[in-house]
Amino acid sequence: MANIKSAKKRAVLSEVRRLRNRTVRSTVRTAVRRFERAVANSDAAAESAATFREACRQLDRAVTRGVMHRNAAARKKSRLAKKLSLHA
Numbered sequence: 001m002a003n004i005k006s007a008k009k010r011a012v013l014s015e016v017r018r019l020r021n022r023t024v025r026s027t028v029r030t031a032v033r034r035f036e037r038a039v040a041n042s043d044a045a046a047e048s049a050a051t052f053r054e055a056c057r058q059l060d061r062a063v064t065r066g067v068m069h070r071n072a073a074a075r076k077k078s079r080l081a082k083k084l085s086l087h088a
Helices: 005-040 045-064 070-087
Strands: none
Touching: 005 045, 005 070, 045 070
């Protein structure tokens, strides 16, 4: 453990950020899983499109919060869009 006051503060802040980032990443993964499940179950196109929009929204939110790089999110959205177009 750190001895210097500022280093202790950094350790606390790092832990807070780690936990916040973990929840954001979990939300993104859940949204992507729901979309993939909707496509795999051949649900209605409207439901697949709705889950696709939600997954993209969560990915964009992760980018704005600094949890995910914008190119990584764009790559994931592109792959999801490709699955949606194959499904339709």
